[in-house]
Structures are given as structure tokens and as C-alpha cells.
Amino acid sequence: MPFEPVILFFLLGALAGLIRSDLRIPAVLYESLSIFLLLAIGLKGGVELARYPVGELLFAAGVVVAAGALIPLIAFPVLARLGKLPRADAASIAAHYGSVSVVTFAVASTFLLGRGESAEGYMTVFLVLLEFPALMIGIWLARRGAGSGDWSKVLHEVFAGKSIVLLLGGLAIGWIAGSEGLKPLDKLFFDLFKGMLAIFLLEMGLVAASRIGDLRRAGWFLAGFAVAMPLVGAALGIATGLLLGLSVGGMTLLATLYASASYIAAPAAMRIAVPEANPGLSIGAALGITFPFNLLLGIPAYHWAAVTLHGVFA
Incomplete structure (x- = not known):
């Protein structure tokens, strides 16, 4: 099965980075593309959300957030005890x-679209909700026994960050209109979405290639973690999707969300x-290995698992 065209753009960017090409995406274009994609x-998501009574989503949202909160709680002891990383890292x-x-x-959504597979429109709501808990848990884990730190600045960084403002704003506009x-x-x-995503992924390929050096310095453990943790998250997403009775597309997207790692909101909040945490380790693992792995x-593996298990348990 051939790769999605947008993924080939990512591979082109990664290749350009590895051969040290002078290819560069202007910073202003990168910023504009990120704003476009988030909106x-x-x-x-807002247009799709308008089709559902909001009250019916409360239980599902609670389950999704609670399950998602388990991921940092699973990851931390593995990194701290097995990986022997400092508490902050x-x-x-x-x-x-x-x-x-x-x-x-976005790539998983495009993958489903290319296969004529639909998903519950409220998955974007889960996308927004899942940004917050892990960041708060991560800060608590780092600060446990060492004071709480300046929570007001952290909360402002998370809730007023561009990703949340644009996602929530777009969701509200789509829902109202x-x-x-x-x-x-x-x-x-909507019509230009895949083209804009392709150019954005070209830049992501360049950035991912530039992070390989950070991972070499970190060692093999973190590289293995960056592959294993998405599989654990995806399994949790599939199980949660089955519990909630999601469609194959919905299960695939939830598995993808749990398997993914943030390289926009999380670095800003952790900074x-x-x-004292080394950002090269977290961004290197998330963007250098987990992002291209997914x-x-x-994503194809999560979709296959969703199709297989949905057929068994549905």
C-alpha cells in the first residue's frame, strides 16, 4: 500500500535535512500554516459537534480524559526507574x-478520509481536552516534594497558548455557524487543507532530521521508549474506544491521540x-522518533487493529 502523499512530503523534508540541503521553510510561512491547520x-470539529447534543458527550469526554491521564503516570516511572533519568527530565x-x-x-484524519472512513465529529473535542491533564500531571510529578512552582504562569501558558485558543475558537465558530x-x-x-498540511509536513521533516543528534546523545533507552510508548498509548486508545462504542474511524483517531506526543503545547508549558529539564530529550524523542513512527x-497499524477488534467485539 503506497504512502499517503502528505507523508511523502514529510519524508522529502527529512531527506533534505539528512543530506544538509539548504531547503528552508520561512518562519512566517510555518507560523501561518500552523494557524491555518489549527483553525x-x-x-x-465544531461543524460536526453541532450535530450532537452536548450532554451526551459528557460521559465519553470524562472517560477519554481519565484514560489519557494514565499515560504520563505510566511513562514517568519507566523513565525515572528503568531509564534512570533525573526527575525533571x-x-x-x-x-x-x-x-x-x-x-x-490531522494526518490520521487524512488517512481515514482517503479510505472513505468516517469518524465521530466530536473527536476534535477530545483533542482539545487531552492537552491539559498530562501537562498538569507532568508538572506535579516534577515538583512533588519540591514546592508547587508558579502555577499561574503555567496555567496561562497552557490555556492562552495559540494551539488551545485557535482550536477552541475554531470549535466554537464551527459549532455556532x-x-x-x-x-x-x-x-x-477544507478544500485546501491537505495541501497546507503537506507543506507543513515538509518543514516537520526538516525539523525531525535536525533532532537526531539529541537522541544520539540520549542513548538507546530513550529511542526505544519513543517507539514503545506510542504502542502502549494506542492499545489504551483502542480499549477505550471499544468501551465507548466508537466507530472504526473514531477508535483509530483516539488510538492516534493517545499514541502521539506533543511538540507544541508541552514544550512551552515545560519551559x-x-x-531545569533538558528540552532536547523530550522534543528529540517526540519529534525525532515518535512523530515519524506514527x-x-x-497510524496504519492502529487502523488495522481498530478494524480487527471492532469486527470481533462490535
Whole structure:
């Protein structure tokens, strides 16, 4: 089965980085693309959310957040005890893996779209909700027994960060306007989505290639963790999806969310809350290994598992 075209753009960027090409995506374009993608995902989720009574989602949202909160609690002792990492680094990496990647979610959505597979529209709500708990748990793990730190700055960084503002804002606009109200914007935010994602992934390939040096210095343990932890998260996502009765597409997206690692919101929050942690370790693992692993192997595997288990238990 051939790769999705958007993933080939990521591979092109990674190759360009590895051969030390002078290819560069201008910073202003990268920033513009990230704003576009976040808004587009939020708008699409809001349109779909309008089709559901909000009250019906409360139980599912509670289960998804509670299950997602287990991920940093699983990751931390593995990193601290088996990996023998300092508490600050173990907590920071655990927070990155407990949080989620918007771009990985976007690629998984594109993967499903290419196969004519639908998913529950409220998955974007889960995407937004899963940003918070892991960051708070990671900070608590780092600060346990050493004071609480400046929580007001951390909370502001998390809740006022661009990813949350744009996702929540797009979600609200899509929910209020509905599909009919957003029709004049369809060609911009929906028709151009895959093209914008492709250029963004070209830059992500360049960045991922630049992080390989951090992982070499970290050693084989962290590299193995960066592959094993997504599999643990995906298994938790599949199990949670089965419990909630999600469709194959919904299970695939939830598995992808749990398997992903944040490299936008988490680094910003950890920089303020746990400044002694080495960001090269967390970003190197999340972006240098976990992100390409999910794009190339993980998402197809999670979809296969969802199809197989949904057929058995549905």
C-alpha cells in the first residue's frame, strides 16, 4: 500500500535535512500554516459537534480524559526507574507523551478520509481536552516534594497558548455557524487543507532530521521508549474506544491521540514550569522518533487493529 502523499512530503523534508540541503521553510510561512491547520481542525470539529447534543458527550469526554491521564503516570516511572533519568527530565518527557499532537491527528484524519472512513465529529473535542491533564500531571510529578512552582504562569501558558485558543475558537465558530454558515469558507479551510498540511509536513521533516543528534546523545533507552510508548498509548486508545462504542474511524483517531506526543503545547508549558529539564530529550524523542513512527507505521497499524477488534467485539 503506497504512502499517503502528505507523508511523502514529510519524508522529502527529512531527506533534505539528512543530506544538509539548504531547503528552508520561512518562519512566517510555518507560523501561518500552523494557524491555518489549527483553525481548520477546530472549524471542522465544531461543524460536526453541532450535530450532537452536548450532554451526551459528557460521559465519553470524562472517560477519554481519565484514560489519557494514565499515560504520563505510566511513562514517568519507566523513565525515572528503568531509564534512570533525573526527575525533571522524566516528568517533562512523560508530560510530552501524555499530551497530544495536533498534526498527527490531522494526518490520521487524512488517512481515514482517503479510505472513505468516517469518524465521530466530536473527536476534535477530545483533542482539545487531552492537552491539559498530562501537562498538569507532568508538572506535579516534577515538583512533588519540591514546592508547587508558579502555577499561574503555567496555567496561562497552557490555556492562552495559540494551539488551545485557535482550536477552541475554531470549535466554537464551527459549532455556532454550522455547516451552512461556513459554506462560504469551505474552499479555504477544507478544500485546501491537505495541501497546507503537506507543506507543513515538509518543514516537520526538516525539523525531525535536525533532532537526531539529541537522541544520539540520549542513548538507546530513550529511542526505544519513543517507539514503545506510542504502542502502549494506542492499545489504551483502542480499549477505550471499544468501551465507548466508537466507530472504526473514531477508535483509530483516539488510538492516534493517545499514541502521539506533543511538540507544541508541552514544550512551552515545560519551559516555564520545569526549566531545569533538558528540552532536547523530550522534543528529540517526540519529534525525532515518535512523530515519524506514527506517520509511517503507527497510524496504519492502529487502523488495522481498530478494524480487527471492532469486527470481533462490535
